[in-house]
Amino acid sequence: MSMFIDKGVSYVQKQRLAYIDFLLMFRGYFSRSDLTAKFEMGMANATRDIALYKELSPKNIELENSTKQYLQSKNFKPLFNHDAKKTLVKLANDITDGFDAIGDISFPIDAPSQLNIPDIFIVAKLVQAILNKKPVNVIYTSLSSGSASRELIPHSIVDNGLRWHVRAFDRKTKSFRDFVLTRVSKVTIKDQIIEPYEDKLEDHQWMRMMPLQLVPHPKNVQHPTAIAMDYGMENGVLELNVRAALAGYLLRRWNVDCTLNAELSGGEYQLWLKNRQTLYGAENLAIAPGYQQSEDD
Template sequence: MVEREARPWGQAKRFEFMEWRLFWTDRLNRKDLELEFGISTPQASIDLRNYQEVAPNNLAYDSTLKSYVRAEKFEPVFLRVSADRLLLQLRALRTGAIELADTWFSDMPEVDVLPKLSRSVSDDLVRKILIAINRRRGLIITYMSLQKNSERIIGPHALAYDGHRWHLRAWCFEKKDFRDFLLTRITNAVEVGREDFHPVDDIEWSRFTNLKLCADPRLDEHQRKTIEHDFGMTNGCVEIKIRIALAFYFIKRHNLDIESLPPERQQFVLKNLKEVMDDILKAREDAKKLSQSAE
């Protein structure tokens, strides 16, 4: 394996780009480097020559294609190959979260994603939340709930995404506990200075539980094997470590507390549901005791 040497950031980034193009498209031209980084043709030629010195077995020039191509023994030195990252970029491109210029794609493949109901969060609100978290500041927020709108003082310390919505994890000075606030329901936020709250006391956030997910036993053997392959299960199950504060959302999202769904729709079950629910209840009880002792 070729070892990565310490190199200037700009050159290392160009080498990473070269490997990205070679790995994902099998092609690389000098023009690709010139257009992506705004460098001259001589500089692009120097980069290609220097890269070949570092990883001589990674690319070869195809005179027919008039392009460099990925060699059979290609082994990335500067690129961390990740299909997950590439697919996330395609999704972000399709939803408009990023532009093509923010990626290294020259051409975007045909992609579509399921439409999502709009959940708008203002840029200014997110900015205030990030500053409050980083500086340990309190916020006075106007919060919409299904019952009524209310004004609360909170001490934010973390953000969480449940797969559909973003939540703000914060100490609520009115309820005297840590809880989740949906970003889309916060209509206003004003900094109130440094507040006396301690993120380390958020037991549900700092404590973890393990979810033991197994292919639904009601499926036939072939169906179970398919589900096991889908989710990388070993011996029919996979364990996921998750914050207790997020376990409820995972269970709810995947209907793991509902037994009436047909197996083809359920696909997998939470084998240790009772243990997980016990962990959640224990964390809430411990958090309540800690809150009471601090009063």
């Protein structure tokens, strides 16, 4: 973004240009009304910002006269550097400013490094497909079959705590599945209409919400009040509603003992799932610590 400093573009206008860039990259289009609504500005100011963006990146946008929308061109190259880690957090929290700069302030906050960060251009194509309800053709590399072309209808991007996944209908297996984003090497959006059975509403594991009751582990924790404080429990219970498709990820991430009688030992198991019967029917429970479906479930 240093190129803007020489051109004398103000910080506020950088934000508006970054928003245009963000919409083009992750939605595939924008209109003047997007700018006027977001920044509470008049049409004339929005027109000037669009003209400046076109001056800086003349090959990035194409005007569709019938809709008065500006579309991402085939030669699109983002004007701004959309940092992968920051942008994924923004997308997860519905933040669409497109602007990564926070000035010269260095905040005293740190976090463990992520070992795998998806390609932001792969993410952008998938987000475009999701927002516009389009299928995609991807090159996906799996542990079992290597690299191959797959046709997917993506509907959500998920952080499971360790990796980013895209949840999608897979036309090969005719089922909804999770695909690791870092294993996707190419995405091509297809101009097709998705079938009703490929829609997110038909992903029953995604649409089903499971009530989980997490409590301090009755055998591994000497002072349960400390655990209750850690997780903001009320009356010693943390109650969550989790999608069935994501339940296994959450339980593994937080090392929740899912055995019937809190049988897992070790300091890493500080939580126990009190109502394990709620897990019946969830499909990704092989990764949930200690979970084995019993005749009583």
